[in-house]
Amino acid sequence: MSQMEYRANFVTGIMMEAGYLFAKAMYVIVAYSAGKRIGGFSPDEILVFVGSYVAITGFYAGAFAMNLFQLSRLVQDGSFDLILVKPVNTQFYATFRRSDMGPFFFDTIAGIVMVAVGLVRSGIGIDLTLVLGWSFFASAGAAVGYALWIIPMTLVFRIVRADAIAGLADTFWDFNNVPMVVYGRVGQAIGVFVIPIFVITNFPALFALGRLPPVWFAWGIAAPFVFGWIASRLWRSALVHYASGGN
Amino acid sequence: MAEPGFAGKYAKCVGTGFRAALEYRVNFFISVAGAIAPVVIQSALWVVIYGDDPASSFFGFTFQQMVAYTVIAQLVSRLVRTGFEYDVNWDIKSGSLDRYLVKPIGYFGFRLFSFIGDKIVQTIFMGVLLVLAVWVLAAALGFAVSAGAVILFVLALALAFILNFLIFWCVALVGFWLTEIGYLFEAVRIVIIAASGGILPLAVFGPRASSFLSLLPFRFTIQFPTEILAGRIPPSSVLPSFALALFWALALAALGQAVWSRGIRRFAAVGS
Numbered sequence: 001m002s003q004m005e006y007r008a009n010f011v012t013g014i015m016m017e018a019g020y021l022f023a024k025a026m027y028v029i030v031a032y033s034a035g036k037r038i039g040g041f042s043p044d045e046i047l048v049f050v051g052s053y054v055a056i057t058g059f060y061a062g063a064f065a066m067n068l069f070q071l072s073r074l075v076q077d078g079s080f081d082l083i084l085v086k087p088v089n090t091q092f093y094a095t096f097r098r099s100d101m102g103p104f105f106f107d108t109i110a111g112i113v114m115v116a117v118g119l120v121r122s123g124i125g126i127d128l129t130l131v132l133g134w135s136f137f138a139s140a141g142a143a144v145g146y147a148l149w150i151i152p153m154t155l156v157f158r159i160v161r162a163d164a165i166a167g168l169a170d171t172f173w174d175f176n177n178v179p180m181v182v183y184g185r186v187g188q189a190i191g192v193f194v195i196p197i198f199v200i201t202n203f204p205a206l207f208a209l210g211r212l213p214p215v216w217f218a219w220g221i222a223a224p225f226v227f228g229w230i231a232s233r234l235w236r237s238a239l240v241h242y243a244s245g246g247n
Numbered sequence: 248m249a250e251p252g253f254a255g256k257y258a259k260c261v262g263t264g265f266r267a268a269l270e271y272r273v274n275f276f277i278s279v280a281g282a283i284a285p286v287v288i289q290s291a292l293w294v295v296i297y298g299d300d301p302a303s304s305f306f307g308f309t310f311q312q313m314v315a316y317t318v319i320a321q322l323v324s325r326l327v328r329t330g331f332e333y334d335v336n337w338d339i340k341s342g343s344l345d346r347y348l349v350k351p352i353g354y355f356g357f358r359l360f361s362f363i364g365d366k367i368v369q370t371i372f373m374g375v376l377l378v379l380a381v382w383v384l385a386a387a388l389g390f391a392v393s394a395g396a397v398i399l400f401v402l403a404l405a406l407a408f409i410l411n412f413l414i415f416w417c418v419a420l421v422g423f424w425l426t427e428i429g430y431l432f433e434a435v436r437i438v439i440i441a442a443s444g445g446i447l448p449l450a451v452f453g454p455r456a457s458s459f460l461s462l463l464p465f466r467f468t469i470q471f472p473t474e475i476l477a478g479r480i481p482p483s484s485v486l487p488s489f490a491l492a493l494f495w496a497l498a499l500a501a502l503g504q505a506v507w508s509r510g511i512r513r514f515a516a517v518g519s
Contacts, residue, residue: 012430019437026447027292033451034296034305171281175288182291 013102017061021110024050024057027177028114039181045209047118049179052138052208053201055111059142060149060173062104067095068149069167072156080242091235095150119208134208141200143224145173147231148197154231154238176201192216199223257352260360261367282321285446289317306450311388312477316448318380320473323404324445326366326373327411327468331358332419332432339422344514355416355507362412370404381476396478399485403472406492411468413499414439420503423510444470464495 031038031046038046071094074080083094115134119126152165180188180198191198196219203220206212212220293313297303301310308316335358338344347354384390418435422428440446442465449457449470460466471488474480480488 009427009430012428012434015434016430016437019434019441023437023441023446026441026451030292030296030447030451033453036296038292039295168280171284174284177288178292182295184291187291 010102013100014106017058017103017106020057021054021107024054024177039179041179041181041209042122044118044121045205046179048115048122048208049202049205050177051111051114051116051118052134052205053111053176054114055108056138056142056145056201056204057173058104058107058109058111060145061107062100062102064095064146064149065170066098066100068153070098071095071153075156075242084242090239091150091232095146115205115208122209124209130208134204137204137207137212137220138201140220140224141203144196144227145200147224147227148195148200150231151227151234154234157238157242172197179205192219196223196227257356257360260352260357261364282325286318286321289447290314293317306448308448308450311384311390312479313448314388315384315390315477316473316479318384319377319476320445320448320469322373322377322380323407323473324440324443324469326369326404327407329362329411329415331362331412332415333429334358335416335419336422336428336432339510339514340426348511355503358416359412363408366408391478392476393478396476400472400476402489403467403475403492406489406496407468407472409496410464410492410499413496413503414464414468416503417499417506420506420510423506423513439465440469442466443468444473462491464492464499467492467495 028043028047028050031043034043041049071080074083074094080094083097084090086093116126119130124130149169152169155165175183175191175197180191180202183191188198199220203212203216206216207220293310296305297310297313303309305313338347344354347357350357381390381392385392415432415436418432421431425431442449442460442463444466445468449460449466451457452460467488471480471492475485
């Protein structure tokens, strides 16, 4: 919340997210301009996928991306020592201590609007069950995304300079720019069960469109717990290797 | 030791950029690796869209042309990318710009020639990657590149470097009026990349919008060199396109000079 002190940054943060939203929207433009179903999904249904992706990106960009990118610097200059001595869970504090409300609200609202427009244009009625189900899978997807980004960042305690890894991991978020169906069966299997990046934004959209198969429905509930546990264990074991740098 | 002449001073700036590029080569390699994701994403999308008829045309591209454009545009986009605007912003914000004002070199020249030195290293590596990419595209999709296209591509790429530098030089100078503009750079960058055809070809915006965007300087930073290499620019359009790109380079240089003149008068060495 300290980021709110810098009003210009708040405004320009929203401008930055608007720019990224424009880039994401280009894939929606392609879907509508192509004028055909893509992987069995109509352009309006593609809009639901991209909208889900935008909404969850709001959580990623606003709640923990900044903290993940700064983790390397904290370890390098020894500031991480101050986080270790705080009377709160280290992982929670290190990854959620700073937030950026501008991108969070902008993306979340824009994404929800896109999902709603896509559903209405597809002739799907928006009721309480759909809203609760989409919200649940979006939250579960955000939790999976958090775990997936924590896992490579635990390397920072071993190799210190891991900001390049954060940048590389960030680029793979973009695989959710298009529905996972374009990646084929093998790609989908890997992206759902092995490195579940597709669980993050595809499952809420599939649920809203009424096309989430039972096995994936169950996995969408279980995956946050499985990968949350893995991330937590890796964080704790990596922390053993932390040696204070800086002063 | 005798003071270096005019050319010698800026040659040293090229050397500074060259050494910095070698030092931060890992960052560059990671950036190139980051190009894999959009190539995979878009290639998968095009495979689905073109389906069983790769000869069909979407946005004026066949499947072969679209995949070639995707790969080459991503590599060109990584190559022309800047980053000096953050250094300029820091120099202005911290007040350390004043030490450059007393040096026997212009700040614009220092930044430009450092940028060129930085790009020498990246161009060598990218050149190898591009050759590999074209070879793979030729083997997989029958994509062909002519010798003339390669020569024109090199010229277009040199112009793309200069244009992208000038665009972000003008953006960086906003730092004279705004103090916290890190996010602004990213906002401008992503819109310019989109308007340059660096994400998808400009044709996806529709004929009217793409015609308008084609007149702006951004297209010459990514889409123009890409289409030159892919042989998509008709011979009759090559010279007029280069002329338009040169016009924009001169216009942006003049704009940058005007903004610099006003900004430096406003400059207050806060923190020096």
